Amino acid sequence: MFKGGDGxxxxxxxxxxxxYIFEEHLQVRNRIGILxxxxxxxxLNSVIKSVVYRGSEIGYEVVGIRRGWEGLTHVDLxxxxxxxxxxxxxxxxxxxxxxxxxxxxxxxSRTNPTKMKKLPPALEGQQFSxxxxxxxxxxxxxxxxxxxxxxxxxxxxxxCVVAIGGDDTLSYAAExxxxxxxxIAVPKTMDNDVRNTEYCIGFSTAITRAMDxxxxxxxxxxxxxxxxxxxxxxxxxxxxxxxxxxxxSVRCCIPEYRVNLAHLIEILVTDKRNNPSNYSLVILSxxxxxxxxxxxxxxxxxxxxHRKKMSVAEDLSDxxxxxxxxxxxxxxxxxxxxxGSADFVDRMVAxxxxxxxxxxxxxxxxxxxxxxxxGCYAMVPIPDPTLGPRRVDIATMYNTERYRPTxxxxxxxxxxxxRA
Numbered sequence: 001m002f003k004g005g006d007g008x009x010x011x012x013x014x015x016x017x018x019x020y021i022f023e024e025h026l027q028v029r030n031r032i033g034i035l036x037x038x039x040x041x042x043x044l045n046s047v048i049k050s051v052v053y054r055g056s057e058i059g060y061e062v063v064g065i066r067r068g069w070e071g072l073t074h075v076d077l078x079x080x081x082x083x084x085x086x087x088x089x090x091x092x093x094x095x096x097x098x099x100x101x102x103x104x105x106x107x108x109s110r111t112n113p114t115k116m117k118k119l120p121p122a123l124e125g126q127q128f129s130x131x132x133x134x135x136x137x138x139x140x141x142x143x144x145x146x147x148x149x150x151x152x153x154x155x156x157x158x159x160c161v162v163a164i165g166g167d168d169t170l171s172y173a174a175e176x177x178x179x180x181x182x183x184i185a186v187p188k189t190m191d192n193d194v195r196n197t198e199y200c201i202g203f204s205t206a207i208t209r210a211m212d213x214x215x216x217x218x219x220x221x222x223x224x225x226x227x228x229x230x231x232x233x234x235x236x237x238x239x240x241x242x243x244x245x246x247x248x249s250v251r252c253c254i255p256e257y258r259v260n261l262a263h264l265i266e267i268l269v270t271d272k273r274n275n276p277s278n279y280s281l282v283i284l285s286x287x288x289x290x291x292x293x294x295x296x297x298x299x300x301x302x303x304x305x306h307r308k309k310m311s312v313a314e315d316l317s318d319x320x321x322x323x324x325x326x327x328x329x330x331x332x333x334x335x336x337x338x339x340g341s342a343d344f345v346d347r348m349v350a351x352x353x354x355x356x357x358x359x360x361x362x363x364x365x366x367x368x369x370x371x372x373x374x375g376c377y378a379m380v381p382i383p384d385p386t387l388g389p390r391r392v393d394i395a396t397m398y399n400t401e402r403y404r405p406t407x408x409x410x411x412x413x414x415x416x417x418x419r420a
Contacts, residue, residue: 018379031061032361033158034090037111037169038103041190041202042342043350045098047164048355052095058362063156064088068165069172070111072149074294074310076122077156087156099347102205102340112147113172115142123148132179144264150179160361164201167194167382171385177367184357185369185382190338193237195383195390197371200418201353203239204345206232206337210244213333222277227268227320231313233334234285236389239418240337241285242397246405255287255313256392264290264316265323267403272326275293282403284312286334320336352377375414393418 006201034051036044048064055062065071066086075086088106098105115133117140119126128143136341144411153176160182163173166189173185178332187194192205196203210232222229232240238254245252251267253259264282289295293315295308317328342350353370360368360379368379392398397418 004094005406027281030059030159031063031157032160032162033063033065033153033156035065035068035071035164036106036108036161036188037163037165037172038108039166039189039338039347040103040108041188041338042102042205042340043163043201043346044103044188045095046342046347046350047188047201047354048090048105048184049095049099050342050351051162051358052090053092054355054358056092058119058358060358061362062090063158064090064106065161067107068111068169069113069149070109072152073111073113073116073145074120074122075152077152082122082150099351102338102342110168112177113146114144115376116145117142117259119143119145143290144269146175146179149176150181153181160366162186162357162361164188164312166191166200167383167385167389170194170382174382174385177382182361182366183382184361184366186353187355187369187371190240191234191237191389192243193234193389194369195387196369196380197373198375198414198416198418199349199372201346201350202338202342203243204349205340205343206240207243207247208343209337209340210240210283210333211247213331214244214248214250214283217329218281220352221281221329222275222279224327224329224335225272225278226329227272228281229313229317229320229328230281230283230310230332231286231329231332231334232283232337235287235309236391238285238288238392238398239286241283242392242405245283246407248283250281250283252283252285252405253288253290253403254285254392254398255289257394257398257400259288259290261290261293261319262323265320268320269324269326282316284316286312288312296345370419371420372414372416373420375416380420390420 052062071086076082129144130141130143133140133142162184164186170185173183177183187197187202192200192201192203194200207374234240241252241254295312296310313330317330320326356370369382371378372378397406
């Protein structure tokens with residue numbers, strides 16, 4: 001027995017069944033599916049736990065879909081082993097402590113159901129629409145298995161899907177919304193580049209981790225009197241590099257602006273010469289480039305067409321050595337920034353986003369994303385995937401002469417110094 005949010009008493013008739021007695025008549029309990037897609041960040045487990053706990057208070061059953069969208073493309077609901085791999089009932093007991101750690105309790109993958117290069121075993125022999133996709137001169141056939149996803153959502157009895165992810169994962173949430181599925185999106189990415197929101201879960205922890213790492217490495221870079229080059233994530237948007245530079249007072253290069261290599265090297269050498277400890281530092285987004293230079297890519301593209309980028313930091317290091325003879329220290333601060341437990345901001349925002357998602361669902365408002373807009377919590381439309389990621393506004397946020405953040409004219413800005 002349990003009490004719903006309106007005081008109504010529910011009695012479970014069968015542990016495996018979603019059917020309950022509501023006073024004197026039968027009622028099917030609402031069921032939510034929740035998943036995490038793309039790269040992990042600290043704070044995901046706080047969303048999952050908060051949705052489960054709030055759901056238990058207002059009469060919602062929560063089902064975890066493991067490995068992101070793969071859980072709805074690869075699962076064979078008639079196979080107990082497959083079902084156990086991809087579908088996990090969630091309750092207060094098995095989520096009680098998950099918010100104390102980073103990563104995602106539900107695991108993740110980079111799966112795009114609209115562009116499957118190969119049909120999973122559960123779908124082999126079935127007919128799906130297909131098209132030719134060409135990238136890097138290589139043409140391949142991709143399948144849209146959305147009909148199978150819709151069938152699995154129906155078979156699982158899901159009244160709503162809560163999708164936690166970055167712009168790639170949420171692009172498919174928008175697709176499901178167009179197909180009539182009730183969807184609530186929750187933005188997460190250490191790149192902080194999802195449109196329609198000024199903040200994404202994982203961003204604060206990433207900046208805190210980067211700040212700590214750089215402050216620690218000052219002693220090594222300074223002891224050896226070198227130029228320190230730090231590479232952070234940021235394929236298309238430079239928020240992680242920019243905000244880390246903001247709180248560490250160092251130079252930065254971001255994808256939104258191609259710097260002049262000679263001017264950048266001159267600045268770093270001058271910074272080093274003017275520093276009593278004879279060192280200087282610069283932070284590079286992984287997608288940062290300079291005039292006449294493009295970051296090289298390698299390996300196969302993922303489900304959303306992204307290939308891994310080679311290190312722009314190593315390339316800049318080579319240029320500095322050739323041009324000036326100065327020695328460098330190169331540090332890659334990418335995956336380390338998304339590891340470990342969430343900081344205060346990410347735990348608070350994650351729990352709040354989860355509560356907002358449940359409020360919206362309870363009010364019958366779906367097809368929306370939790371967000372921070374003009375510094376305030378808000379429910380906003382799920383971003384249009386055709387617009388791509390949100391980018392740094394160079395005119396107001398980046399000094400193109402000094403290659404560092406803009407520190408002035410912040411009066412009246414939202415707390416995260418940007419507007420969605």
